Amino acid sequence: MIYLIRHGETLLNQEKKFYGSLDVSLTETGKKQSRQIAEKLKEIYFSNIYVSQLKRTLETAEIVRPEEQYYVLSELNEKSFGAWEGLSADQIEASYKKQWQAWLDAPLEKAPPEAESFKQFKHRVLHGFSKIEGTLAENPQTDILIVGHLGVLRVLDHYFNHYSTDFWSCDYQQGMYTMYRYENNSYQLEGRNN
Template identity: 40%
Template sequence: MNIYLLRHGETEGNKNKFYYGKLNMSLNENGKTQAKNAGILLKNINFKNIYISERKRTRETAEIVLGRTEGFIIDSRINEINFGEFEGRSYEEIQKKFPIEYEKWSSNWKEFVPPGGESYIQFYSRVRNFMKELLETGEEDVLVVTHGGVIRAVYCYVLDNNLDFYWKFSSENGDLSIIKYEYGNLFIDSITHAGKLKEYMEGQVWRIEK
């Protein structure tokens, strides 16, 4: 079983380094380009099922990648973490506007719940449930278009179900990761950063032309 994890393309929220999960932002031009690049890499794979979150940015990415607007399975469990009242604010703004909450967040990042949001433990629990059900399907190739936090949570699930690994990986907009499940063994097969996709494709074109 091959699980292709694709982080949505860049939005203005990403570009401006805002904390946001629930906010419904669209892709910017760079994000659309990232999705097009990913689509070239994935064009020869026959996905029976494509999972997306409830957020506009994952749908837009999936539509560009696959060249269609229908046939997606929407699953709220792969929504990005909800930052509550921290949404739409920069790291510095959160420190200034919510100094008490920020200190609690810094000292206990797993259990702290932002006002109106959810904790990383709550967030991880729903992602873990999604992964368990997905593995039970036994599908050969699956595409999951989701968010950076969700992808990190999936890595934690693969690495012995341990949330401590959450900050040990990066996940950039447009990144493509492949998780394999073979003979009862779940592992990270590859991680391709969005910035490398264009270089990879240009290299492929160069080899063909030569």
Template identity: 40%
Template sequence: MNLYFVRHGETEHNKKGCYYGSIDVSITEKGVLQAEKGSEKLKDVNFGKVYVSELKRAVQTANILLKDKQFELIKDKRINETNFGVFEGKSHEEIKALYANEWKHWCNDWKGFTPPEGESYIQFYNRVKSFMDDILKLNEDNVLIVTHGGVIRSVYCYLLGGNLDFFWSFGSRNCDITIIKYEYENLYIDSITHV
């Protein structure tokens, strides 16, 4: 089975460099162009299923990637981006100024700390893990999964035995296409393409 993970196209919040996991924003004109380039690279792939985050930026990207192909988009909240709670929409400088104590705890325990009204990275990883456990039960040749940078980095950690320390060891650019193969009960990254 080939799993095609695509990060959504660029958003205004990407350009601002702020935390915005659960804020529901659209992709920019550049994001549309990125998705169109991705569509060209995926045009010859016949997908059995298409999964998307519930968030608008992922759905918009998926629709552009698929162009005229008719697919049911299976929305799954487990592949939504991290919920940063009250940190949403703020830069790290703003968080540090407004929530100095919480910022300190987050820096000291980025995996276990839960931002007020948000979720910890461990909680986030566990929902991504649940999604991946279910995906591996599918009997499909090609599956498209349009999601977010944090989800894709978490999938890399999943491939590496659930070692969350690897989260920061990978980049994930807007509209990157990552092909992960699942063969003989073994997962591996086959390729990562920048559009």
């Protein structure tokens, strides 16, 4: 079983700012969300735990599983938003009016200035996940945990569902988890808990 959780809240979440590759810590609310997840998952033994390089996933994992080791995969880092990082939507619109509108019209085709394209991001995440998939293929009954970012979890969710779902409808709230069963080289949604 694959358990997917999003990192806890950060200050930039609160401020509704774009911050993909900025390395920020959890707020007290984020730590509380992580403790709630820890309580919900306390009976599960995870053979492997995967996190990104960014503090917010590491801090979440340390609260959820304080005594266990993690595999850090840079491929699971959130998408970079380039020049827009640390800015709110209003600030971006004021400073990058044309690029902002172009991105709003086609967010999977257009990229912010100096940012990673969605195509590059998706390729990176799925390349990283292929390393995890190898472990699953060897032992499909194992339970693994991925502590991720919203964009990363949406890419994985989309992949698990053979790209049949709307990318933006994959909503991973902080403080919840989602389970996918891996069987016969396929993924089946087992449930969401919040």
